[in-house]
Amino acid sequence: MKDAIYSQPRKQVGDFRFDESVAEVFPDMIQRSIPGYDTIVDAIGQLAGKYAQSNSTLYDLGCSLGAASMAMRRYVSAENCQLVAVDNSPAMVERCERHINGFKSDLPVQVICDDLQNVDIHDASVIVMNFTLQFIAPEQRQTIINRLYQGLKPGGILILSEKLRHNTQAGNELIIDLHHEFKRRNGYSELEISQKRTALENVMLIDDFATHEERLTHAGFSDTVLWFKCFNFASFVAIK
Ligand SMILES: Nc1ncnc2c1ncn2[C@@H]1O[C@H](C[S@+](CC[C@H]([NH3+])C(=O)[O-])CC(=O)[O-])[C@@H](O)[C@H]1O
Numbered sequence: 251m252k253d254a255i256y257s258q259p260r261k262q263v264g265d266f267r268f269d270e271s272v273a274e275v276f277p278d279m280i281q282r283s284i285p286g287y288d289t290i291v292d293a294i295g296q297l298a299g300k301y302a303q304s305n306s307t308l309y310d311l312g313c314s315l316g317a318a319s320m321a322m323r324r325y326v327s328a329e330n331c332q333l334v335a336v337d338n339s340p341a342m343v344e345r346c347e348r349h350i351n352g353f354k355s356d357l358p359v360q361v362i363c364d365d366l367q368n369v370d371i372h373d374a375s376v377i378v379m380n381f382t383l384q385f386i387a388p389e390q391r392q393t394i395i396n397r398l399y400q401g402l403k404p405g406g407i408l409i410l411s412e413k414l415r416h417n418t419q420a421g422n423e424l425i426i427d428l429h430h431e432f433k434r435r436n437g438y439s440e441l442e443i444s445q446k447r448t449a450l451e452n453v454m455l456i457d458d459f460a461t462h463e464e465r466l467t468h469a470g471f472s473d474t475v476l477w478f479k480c481f482n483f484a485s486f487v488a489i490k
């Protein structure tokens with residue numbers, strides 16, 4: 251279904267929430283909003299195929315409709331693995347479960363509706379946070395990344411995708427302009443772009459590259475690899 255959530259003028263634009271109306275149009279919304287989304291999701295599957303260790307758990311934190319989980323299931327062949335997908339939006343989790351259970355696979359999947367901060371992370375070989383950390387309060391981010399590091403086995407990876415802020419004003423405007431043009435070309439109007447921007451203002455507080463890299467290094471990760479970037483969207487692999 252087509253995303254027309256911000257197509258009509260609103261007297262007041264409230265904070266963006268992952269509710270029923272967003273879940274309903276989410277595949278269209280994310281596809282038209284994040285450059286390279288399909289490429290990123292497929293590469294998550296490939297990386298999971300390569301880094302999944304036998305007798306380990308794979309996590310998809312902030313799974314939404316389970317796109318990254320589905321990609322991982324396509325590629326993982328390591329023995330005795332399980333996948334845990336977590337999201338705190340009931341509307342997302344309900345659809346995610348239906349989607350995942352609709353396909354047969356050798357990799358068992360557990361879908362949990364909870365704040366990812368309440369989920370115990372252990373014996374992990376692959377952890378995915380595909381555009382999720384940006385929705386969590388900045389002061390909680392270091393603690394979360396530390397916990398993920400602790401839950402990973404040696405040689406395990408964290409795949410972290412985020413919208414980025416550039417650390418100069420001119421550079422930041424440049425990447426935002428490119429992103430807005432991307433949205434226009436995908437059929438979003440000026441009104442849709444600006445109302446969604448307002449809705450995200452208080453709920454999506456984004457970091458720059460250096461902040462992410464420092465946070466990952468501080469947690470203990472030995473290597474952070476920027477493997478994808480297009481405009482203000484990036485994905486890193488951090489290796490334990
Ligand atoms: N504290 C939290 N705990 C659990 N889930 C959360 C939390 N905060 C936000 N979420 C969830 O994180 C997801 C972010 S969308 C991820 C796309 C997906 N990864 C994809 O590969 O398609 C990204 C976007 O919409 O830009 C939403 O489903 C929230 O409910």
Ligand SMILES: O=C(O)C(=O)Cc1ccccc1
Binds near residue numbers: 279280284446450
């Ligand atoms: O649409 C945007 O401007 C974004 O930054 C990406 C996005 C995609 C889906 C939900 C929320 C934010």
